[in-house]
Amino acid sequence: MAYNPSGRTAPRASRAYSIISEDSYAATPRPTPPPATRRAASRALRANSAVSDVPTHVDGGTRPPTTHERRIAAHYTLPPTVPSPFTGTLEASLDAVLAWGHEHTNGTQKIVNALLREVDSMTNWPILLRGMLIDCDDGDDEATGRGRRLLEELLFLVTRTLLPEQIAENRAAMARLYDRKKQLAIRLVLRYDMLREWKVDASYHPFPVPSLPPPPIDPAAQPVSAMKIGHPPGCSTRRPLMSNVIATLIAAPPGGFTTHGVRERMKHYITDLDDYLLLSDDKAAAWSDLVLIGMTSQIVLQWQWLRQNNEMLQEMEVQGWEELDCKADECDWIADDIKKPSGARKEKGSMGIDVNELV
Incomplete structure (x- = not known):
């Protein structure tokens, strides 16, 4: 049986539910239910609105774009890469870690071992990463900045391979779950987009992005993932940044999800995790060693939480x-x-660093 966060078994007399109905559709948000009194105060909170404001399927069509939708960045609406380069398995991530370790042999074994083994909450990632930075910059390596380069390579291994693989794995499990339990509340704490706080507008409404099926393939169009992005010298094996990575990960299967309830629950909610997936080479290169260690530690922790x-x-x-x-x-x-939050809340796996605030 899976670990229960409160140490108790939940009653099974009735099914978990949310305020979204499988057979009904509301054009305006429904009232927020009263706060639960038996819940831990540190928990994040279920969405105010039962129905999002972004376009979704209604009677075979879509609603026109709203102000809410226009505030969502363009990369969410890019066509997805088909087929997806992510298989959505832990094995794919572990194979990528092994390949990274074989490519960069000297000074990386402790990092590789920590990534391959079962998640250990006692792993001190800042110390491990600082050790790699120092060890790989000793002697002749210091002049070439090998330690710094390895640290950046590890960062992009996580943001461009490990995180996407486990997000794909998580969404596949979500689809099976919501197909089985179509009335289940959306804010399941095991969702990938519940690792970080949902981003909200001035009225504290989140930004959901619909999970739509990929458009028909144009044989003449170049896939976004194949667009070449230059790499720094010595980083030829670094996976290119996919500008459409989020659109690829959240795309519905061909034909889309069959019921309104599943479509609503499979929407993607924008969080800081999105910023990690879209982290550019130039942005990371501009960080100091200290910031790079902190950000890499935080993002590895997010991947480990998602893996669990x-x-x-x-x-x-x-x-x-x-x-x-x-x-x-x-x-x-x-x-x-x-x-409305009464104060800053530190999320699990978070070290309090915002990638968008770093130059």
């Missing part, structure tokens, strides 16, 4: 999702509603 979440979802699926057979306000796996 996926393992929990797998265990739940084996048990037929029984741990979710309860009302949302009684289920420890469902977060509360979004509301």
